[in-house]
Amino acid sequence: QVQLVESGGGVVQPGGSLRLSCAASGFTFSHYGMHWVRQAPGNGLEWVAVISYDGNNKYYADSVKGRVSISRDDPKDTLFLQMNNLRPEDTAVYYCAKSGLNWGSSEWYFDVWGRGTLVSVSS
Amino acid sequence: AIRMTQSPSSFSSSTGDRVTITCRASQDVTYYLAWYQQKPGTAPKLLVYAASTLQDGVPSRFSGSGSGTEFTLTIDNLQSEDFATYYCQQYYFNPPTFGGGTKVEIK
Numbered sequence: 001q002v003q004l005v006e007s008g009g010g011v012v013q014p015g016g017s018l019r020l021s022c023a024a025s026g027f028t029f030s031h032y033g034m035h036w037v038r039q040a041p042g043n044g045l046e047w048v049a050v051i052s053y054d055g056n057n058k059y060y061a062d063s064v065k066g067r068v069s070i071s072r073d074d075p076k077d078t079l080f081l082q083m084n085n086l087r088p089e090d091t092a093v094y095y096c097a098k099s100g101l102n103w104g105s106s107e108w109y110f111d112v113w114g115r116g117t118l119v120s121v122s123s
Numbered sequence: 124a125i126r127m128t129q130s131p132s133s134f135s136s137s138t139g140d141r142v143t144i145t146c147r148a149s150q151d152v153t154y155y156l157a158w159y160q161q162k163p164g165t166a167p168k169l170l171v172y173a174a175s176t177l178q179d180g181v182p183s184r185f186s187g188s189g190s191g192t193e194f195t196l197t198i199d200n201l202q203s204e205d206f207a208t209y210y211c212q213q214y215y216f217n218p219p220t221f222g223g224g225t226k227v228e229i230k
Contacts, residue, residue, distance in 0.1 A: 045159075045167065045210055045221040061218050062124075095166055100157075108214040109157040111178065113166035 002026035002112050004096045009117030016086050016121070022079040022096030022114055029077040030054075033099040035110060036070065036081050038092035038119075048094070049081065053103055064090075086121045093118050125149050125213050129222035135230040140201045144225045146194045146211035155215035158187055158196045161224075162207045170209075171196065201227075 008020040020036070036048040049060045049070040058070050069082040079096055094117050097110035126149040136142050146156070154174040159167035169178045171187035174194060184199045198205055206229050211222040 044224050045212070047219045047221070059217060100169070100172055106217075107155065107172075108217075108219045109155075109169065109172045109212065110159075110167075111169045111172075113168070115166055 002098075004098065004112055004114035006094065006096050006114045006117040009094065009119045011120045011122065012086055013123050014087060014121055017082070017084045018086065018119060020081040020083065020094055020096075020117055020119070022081075024077045024079065024096075024098070027098070027112075028102075029072075030074040031102040033105070033108070034070075034072060034079045035097045035099065035108065036079075037095045037097050037110065037113075038090075039095070039116075040089075040092040043092075046092075047108075050099075050108060051079070053099075083119070086119070088121050090119060091121050124218055125152065125216045125220050127211055127213055127220050127222035129209075129211060129225045131225060132223065133226035133228060135228045136201055137230045138201055138203055142198045142201055142227060144196045144209055144211075144227075146189075146196070146222050148192045148194075148213050150216070151191050152213040152215035154190050155213060156187070156189070156194050157212045157214065158185075159210045159212065160205075160207045161210065167210060198227075203229075 005023045035050045051070045071080045096114040098112040100109045100111040128147045156174045158171040161167040175187045208224045208226045
């Protein structure tokens with residue numbers, strides 16, 4: 001069964017840091033690009049970042065560029081999102097999502113999603 | 124970034140109805156368009172990709188159409204489990220962007 005399970009969310013003060021994790025199972029993790037997508041409370045979906053299947057390419061939304069870093073540990077089938085200098089507007093549920101196509105495809109639609117982890121930035 | 128506009132933002136419908144949701148892109152995204160369903164407190168679920176290809180396991184009452192800048196998601200014979208919020212997403216341009224969502228409520 002293909003599954004993604006996020007962890008690491010919590011309450012943090014503005015300017016603080018968090019590291020989100022996403023444990024993957026049921027598919028060959030190293031063959032797929034992986035993404036983070038977030039959803040602020042009561043709002044729509046916003047793509048945050050992607051890492052290619054081989055880890056060589058990373059792209060970020062302008063709203064988080066310079067403050068977040070995406071990485072992966074293929075032997076452990078785990079995706080990460082390091083978030084620094086957090087702002088109140090970063091408050092959201094953060095979802096880990098799998099690219100629908102494998103290898104180097106740039107067709108970034110998302111066929112598997114985790115249940116999400118809530119990040120709350122507040123003083 | 125490409126702006127995706129969905130209409131309507133919400134509406135009420137009854138089981139058995141045929142419903143259509145529209146998504147417009149601010150630029151031509153060819154057929155690189157996906158649709159997702161989201162129920163409260165849960166993650167989005169992929170319904171359609173490449174504008175009209177149904178994801179495995181999605182009921183055939185769902186269908187997608189369109190290309191370029193205008194797309195539609197149609198649900199035939201609306202079922203109780205279909206009451207949810209639906210999002211479109213373009214993936215022709217980086218960054219991928221989503222529409223604001225269409226909430227389908229029970230009449």
